[in-house]
Amino acid sequence: MKHSERVLFLDIDNCLYSPDLGISQMMKSRIYAYGREIGLDSDEVEETCSTYFKDYGLTVRGLVLHHNIDPQEFNDKVDGSLPLEDIIKPNPLLRNMIESANARIWAFTNAGLDHASRVLKCLGIEDLFEGITYCDYTEPNFPCKPEKRVYEKAMKEAGVSNPQLCYFADDSAKNVEAALQLDWTAVHVSKQTSSCEHGYIAGEDNIIRCCHIETVLNLPQALPELFS
Incomplete structure (x- = not known):
């Protein structure tokens, strides 16, 4: 288990694996x-x-x-x-990248727990995550990204109270923007152009960097402070 105070929240679908898988x-x-x-x-x-x-x-x-x-x-x-086991295969490069992060690792998904767990297992990285913040479809009016309350839920479940210690990667620009509004540092993982590709977005008390990368494997270049 990582002992860093920083937490790297990773989206799962179309982020940890390529959307090209269909x-x-x-x-x-x-x-x-x-x-x-x-x-x-x-x-x-x-x-x-x-x-x-x-x-x-x-x-x-x-x-x-x-x-x-x-x-x-x-x-x-x-x-x-979904036949996930037939489509998603273990990714040693992804595993090595996550293992090298100087941060605690937490999954943050809009999927249900069963689906999230299956994907992480297929990728061969399920043991690298301290926990998963997921959508409980049976819960009345359950929260989901990009709602503010689900980010607060993720912080509570991961045991982090300072948003400046929260780092986040997601394939959805809306989800990234929501994280930025809470003063998280966020990375948009997408092959498409991102609205925050070239700039910085100001938080209430500091400057929060918004990066854009085409693949999650580029996280060390986007967040060098977590991989030094």
Whole structure:
């Protein structure tokens, strides 16, 4: 276990593995199939699910609120049905990079616990994380990124009270911006251009750096203070 006071929060999906694996597309097709199964109009299911995702952070939250679905059934038929073990393979380079970080390592995901644990196991890095802040679909009005309260939840669960000790990597620009608003140091992991690629964003008491990298393996270059 790392003894540093600093905590490196790592998103999981499309961050620790490449989005080119197509897992997001597989998940979307399963969500749409589930939507049709519960009675959503076939011609409107994609738009409805997309609207829920934009309005509530996760499609499942909208389905729970407006269609009274069983969240465990959703989890089993969507996340749980993904053939992750056939797609995601152990990544020694990722493991070596995480092991070299001078920070405590914590997973911070919008997925459920089962899915998050499966991905980390497939990558061969599950033992490197002290814990996982995840979405409990069965919890009424559960928080998810980019809501402020889930970042506060992550800090509490990881046992860190000073936001200046919090470092974060995520593939979502919205999630990165939310972290910056809380004075975390954040890195946007994406092959697409980031809004904070070239600059610095001022926090309340200091300057918080927002970096952009194309792959999580570039974290040592983005956050040299954690890998020196």
